[in-house]
Amino acid sequence: MSANSILLDFSLDPARIIDEVSRKDIVRVCKEGLEKYLTGLKISYDMLTTDGYLCILSETGTGTIVTIRFFEQGLITINVEYYRKDGDEAKISFENMKMLENGLRIRLEAKRSKHLPPIKRGSSVDVYLTSSDERVIEYDIDRVLFDKRSEFQKIQIVHSRSLGNMLVLDELQNIAEADLIYTETLMCRGKEDYAGKEICILGGGDGALLYELLKEGPKMVVMLEIDEIVMQACNKYMNTICGDVLEKRTDDNYEIIVGDCMVYLRKYIKEGRKFDYVFGDLTDIPISDTPTGEIWDFIRTILESSFQVLKPDGKFMTHGNGVSCPESLRMYEDQLAKLTPKVTYTKSSAFVPSFMEEWVFYQVQREVANATESV
Amino acid sequence: MSANSILLDFSLDPARIIDEVSRKDIVRVCKEGLEKYLTGLKISYDMLTTDGYLCILSETGTGTIVTIRFFEQGLITINVEYYRKDGDEAKISFENMKMLENGLRIRLEAKRSKHLPPIKRGSSVDVYLTSSDERVIEYDIDRVLFDKRSEFQKIQIVHSRSLGNMLVLDELQNIAEADLIYTETLMCRGKEDYAGKEICILGGGDGALLYELLKEGPKMVVMLEIDEIVMQACNKYMNTICGDVLEKRTDDNYEIIVGDCMVYLRKYIKEGRKFDYVFGDLTDIPISDTPTGEIWDFIRTILESSFQVLKPDGKFMTHGNGVSCPESLRMYEDQLAKLTPKVTYTKSSAFVPSFMEEWVFYQVQREVANATESV
Numbered sequence: 001m002s003a004n005s006i007l008l009d010f011s012l013d014p015a016r017i018i019d020e021v022s023r024k025d026i027v028r029v030c031k032e033g034l035e036k037y038l039t040g041l042k043i044s045y046d047m048l049t050t051d052g053y054l055c056i057l058s059e060t061g062t063g064t065i066v067t068i069r070f071f072e073q074g075l076i077t078i079n080v081e082y083y084r085k086d087g088d089e090a091k092i093s094f095e096n097m098k099m100l101e102n103g104l105r106i107r108l109e110a111k112r113s114k115h116l117p118p119i120k121r122g123s124s125v126d127v128y129l130t131s132s133d134e135r136v137i138e139y140d141i142d143r144v145l146f147d148k149r150s151e152f153q154k155i156q157i158v159h160s161r162s163l164g165n166m167l168v169l170d171e172l173q174n175i176a177e178a179d180l181i182y183t184e185t186l187m188c189r190g191k192e193d194y195a196g197k198e199i200c201i202l203g204g205g206d207g208a209l210l211y212e213l214l215k216e217g218p219k220m221v222v223m224l225e226i227d228e229i230v231m232q233a234c235n236k237y238m239n240t241i242c243g244d245v246l247e248k249r250t251d252d253n254y255e256i257i258v259g260d261c262m263v264y265l266r267k268y269i270k271e272g273r274k275f276d277y278v279f280g281d282l283t284d285i286p287i288s289d290t291p292t293g294e295i296w297d298f299i300r301t302i303l304e305s306s307f308q309v310l311k312p313d314g315k316f317m318t319h320g321n322g323v324s325c326p327e328s329l330r331m332y333e334d335q336l337a338k339l340t341p342k343v344t345y346t347k348s349s350a351f352v353p354s355f356m357e358e359w360v361f362y363q364v365q366r367e368v369a370n371a372t373e374s375v
Numbered sequence: 376m377s378a379n380s381i382l383l384d385f386s387l388d389p390a391r392i393i394d395e396v397s398r399k400d401i402v403r404v405c406k407e408g409l410e411k412y413l414t415g416l417k418i419s420y421d422m423l424t425t426d427g428y429l430c431i432l433s434e435t436g437t438g439t440i441v442t443i444r445f446f447e448q449g450l451i452t453i454n455v456e457y458y459r460k461d462g463d464e465a466k467i468s469f470e471n472m473k474m475l476e477n478g479l480r481i482r483l484e485a486k487r488s489k490h491l492p493p494i495k496r497g498s499s500v501d502v503y504l505t506s507s508d509e510r511v512i513e514y515d516i517d518r519v520l521f522d523k524r525s526e527f528q529k530i531q532i533v534h535s536r537s538l539g540n541m542l543v544l545d546e547l548q549n550i551a552e553a554d555l556i557y558t559e560t561l562m563c564r565g566k567e568d569y570a571g572k573e574i575c576i577l578g579g580g581d582g583a584l585l586y587e588l589l590k591e592g593p594k595m596v597v598m599l600e601i602d603e604i605v606m607q608a609c610n611k612y613m614n615t616i617c618g619d620v621l622e623k624r625t626d627d628n629y630e631i632i633v634g635d636c637m638v639y640l641r642k643y644i645k646e647g648r649k650f651d652y653v654f655g656d657l658t659d660i661p662i663s664d665t666p667t668g669e670i671w672d673f674i675r676t677i678l679e680s681s682f683q684v685l686k687p688d689g690k691f692m693t694h695g696n697g698v699s700c701p702e703s704l705r706m707y708e709d710q711l712a713k714l715t716p717k718v719t720y721t722k723s724s725a726f727v728p729s730f731m732e733e734w735v736f737y738q739v740q741r742e743v744a745n746a747t748e749s750v
Contacts (some may be wrong), residue, residue: 051438063426
C-alpha cells in the first residue's frame with residue numbers, strides 16, 4: 001500500500017519547448033500515449049513557469065494525477081502519481097512503462113528518454129536506503145522484523161530477499177546476513193593472527209565481529225557496546241552472523257560489557273590494561289566536508305584513547321567509508337596523520353553486499369612499532 | 376545538468392487529510408518548512424482530487440515547482456522540482472533534506488516520514504539501472520565512454536567510481552571490471568577442470584569468460600559472438616577483464632567467430648563435432664510470467680542444440696537470474712525438466728557487484744552421464 005510515482009523524461013530540441021504550438025502538440029502526444037493506460041485524461045490546469053511550462057492532467061473518476069513539465073533546456077518530465085492499494089494491479093506495469101517510453105520517444109522524436117521503476121511512497125516497509133555518496137538504492141526488503149527507537153538510535157531489522165536479515169540503524173544499512181565479507185575484511189582474516197591475543201571491540205553490537213574473532217582462538221575479547229536493544233534485536237534475528245555470543249554475553253574467552261566505551265577505555269588506561277588489537281566498530285566516519293564536527297572529535301578521541309590501551313605493536317582496526325567518498329577517506333587519513341605518537345596505516349577494501357558498494361577498512365599502528373619490527 | 380525531483384512523504388492520521396481546516400494548516404506548515412530553502416513560495420493552484428487534494432506552489436522568480444498531494448489513506452507527498460544546471464548548488468542539500476524531513480515530521484506530528492536523494496532526470500549520464508526484480512538502483516556512474524546502437528542492441532560502456540568500466544546492453548548492466556566473481560561462478564572455478572578440454576562459448580562478447588578459461592589450460596575454446604561492436608567496445612575499454620583475447624581473436628587454443636551461434640551449432644551437429652563444455656553466455660533468461668515468449672523458445676533451442684554438440688558427460692554452463700526472481704528461475708528449471716534426453720543440474724550463486732544482487736548459475740548435464748559416473 002503506497003503512493004506510486006512513475007517518472008519518465010524525454011530530451012528534445014529546446015526550440016520545441018518554447019514554441020506554444022509545438023508545446024500543445026507535445027502535450028497532446030503525451031496525453032494520447034498515456035491514455036493507453038489511464039482513462040479519460042483531462043487537463044485540469046496549466047501555467048507558464050520561469051523556465052518553461054507546467055500542465056496538470058487528471059484521470060476521470062480516480063485520483064491519478066499526471067504532471068507534465070517543460071524545461072527550456074530541452075527536457076520534458078512526466079510524473080504519473082496514484083495511490084496503489086494492496087492487491088491492486090499497477091496502473092502501468094514495468095513492461096508497459098518501457099512501451100510507453102519507447103512509443104513516446106519515437107512520437108516525440110526525442111534524443112533520449114528514460115523511465116524509472118515506480119517510486120513507492122508511504123509504504124510501511126521502507127525499501128529505499130542511501131549509499132555513502134547519497135545515491136538511492138531500492139532494496140528487496142519485504143518485511144520489517146524489528147522496529148524500535150532506543151535511547152541512542154532508531155533500530156530496525158528488516159528482511160531482504162537477497163541479503164537475508166539486515167540491521168538498519170538510523171536509516172543506515174549496518175550489516176546483513178550476507179555480509180561475512182564485511183567482518184572478514186575488517187579483521188583481515190588470514191592476514192592477522194589472533195590466536196592467544198587480547199582484543200577490545202568498541203561497539204560491535206551486532207555480535208558478528210566477536211563471533212568471527214572467537215573462531216580464531218584469541219585469549220580474551222572484551223566488547224564494549226552501549227546499546228542493549230541492538231544486541232537484543234541481533235540476538236533474536238541475526239543468529240547466522242552472531243551465533244550465541246549475544247545470548248551468552250560472557251565465557252572463558254570473552255565478555256560483553258554494556259556501557260559507554262569511552263568510560264571503559266579510560267578505566268583501562270588508568271589500570272594500565274593493554275590489548276593486542278582494538279577494533280573501532282562504532283558509527284560510520286562522517287561524510288561532511290570539514291573535519292570540525294562533533295563526530296570527528298569523537299573519532300579522534302577514540303583513536304587517541306585506543307592507542308593508550310594498545311601494546312607497542314598493537315593494531316587499531318576499523319571501517320572507513322565507501323570508495324565513492326574519497327574526501328571522507330582523505331579526512332580520516334588527515335586525522336590519522338595528526339595523532340601523536342605518529343602512526344602508519346594500511347588499507348583493505350571489499351564490496352559489501354548490504355552496502356551495495358566497495359568499502360574501505362583501516363589497520364593503524366604506531367610508527368615506532370613498525371620501525372622496531374623492521375629492524 | 377538535470378531536472379531534480381526531491382521526493383518527501385509523511386504519514387499521518389487520515390482524518391486530518393479529509394478535514395479542510397486541518398488541510399489548510401498542513402499546507403501552511405509545509406510551506407513554512409520549505410521556505411527555509413525556497414524563496415517566496417506562493418500557491419499557484421489547488422484542487423480536490425477523487426482521493427484527496429492537490430496543491431501546486433511555485434517559487435518566485437525561479438522555475439521551482441512544489442507539488443503537495445494529500446491521499447485519503449493518510450499520506451502526504453511533496454515533490455520539489457527544479458532544473459539544476461552544471462555547477463549550480465543544490466536548492467536543498469542532502470543534509471538539509473534530512474533536516475526538512477525531521478522538522479516537518481515533528482511539526483506535522485507524522486507517524487513516519489521519508490526523503491529520497493534527488494532523482495536526476497534528463498542527465499546525459501544515466502545513473503539509474505534496474506535490478507532483475509525491477510528495483511531502481513542509482514549507480515555512481517560519472518562518464519559514458521562508449522555509446523552506439525548496433526544491429527542487435529544498444530551498447531554502452533560507462534565508468535562507475537566503484538565498479539570500474541561497465542558494459543550496459545539495452546539498459547541492462549552486463550559486466551563490470553569489478554565482476555571477476557561473475558565469471559568465476561559461471562565457470563565454477565576450482566570445481567571444474569578445464570585442462571585439455573574442448574569448450575564452446577555461445578555469446579560471451581565481453582571476452583571475460585574466454586580470458587579466464589584460457590588461464591585453465593584448455594585444449595581449444597571456440598567463442599561464437601554475433602555482435603562485432605560489443606567486442607570492439609570491450610576490447611577498447613574492458614581490458615582488465617578480457618586481456619588481449621578480443622584484440623587477437625585467435626590463437627593456438629582459441630578462436631572467436633563473429634556470427635549467429637545457432638548457425639555454427641547446426642554446423643557442428645552436422646559435422647559431429649563435440650565439446651566437453653558449452654557455455655550459454657547470451658541474453659539473460661526472461662523474467663516474464665509465462666514461458667511462451669520468443670526468448671523462452673530461443674533458450675530451449677539453445678539448450679537442445681548444445682546437448683547435441685556435448686560429449687556424453689559434457690556440461691552446459693549458464694547464468695540464470697537474480698535470486699529475487701524465483702518465478703523466473705523456476706520457469707528455467709521447468710524448461711530443463713522438459714529436455715530430452717533427460718538432464719540433471721546443479722546451481723551455484725554469487726553476489727555480482729555490478730548487478731547489485733545475488734545471481735544464480737546453472738550446470739546442466741545428461742542424466743545418463745551422471746548415472747554412468749556414479750557406477
